[in-house]
Amino acid sequence: MSLFFWLILPTSYTVLFTPSLYLGLQRIEKKWTLPIQDWKRALNHFVILFGNRVTL
DSSP, X not given: OOHHHHHHSOOHHHHHHHHHHHHHHHHHHXXXXXXXXXXXXXXXXXXXHHGGGSOO
């Protein structure tokens, strides 16, 4: 199963997987030291996909 499937459809897997994914990302964020490559390009893509839900 893909990550998309687990995050979108409410199953017993999402109950276990989503909190651990969130906590893992929080831990990684604290250790992050390098700037994100191609962030401007990614941000432009997010604006196209999500419209005004993305704040610049």
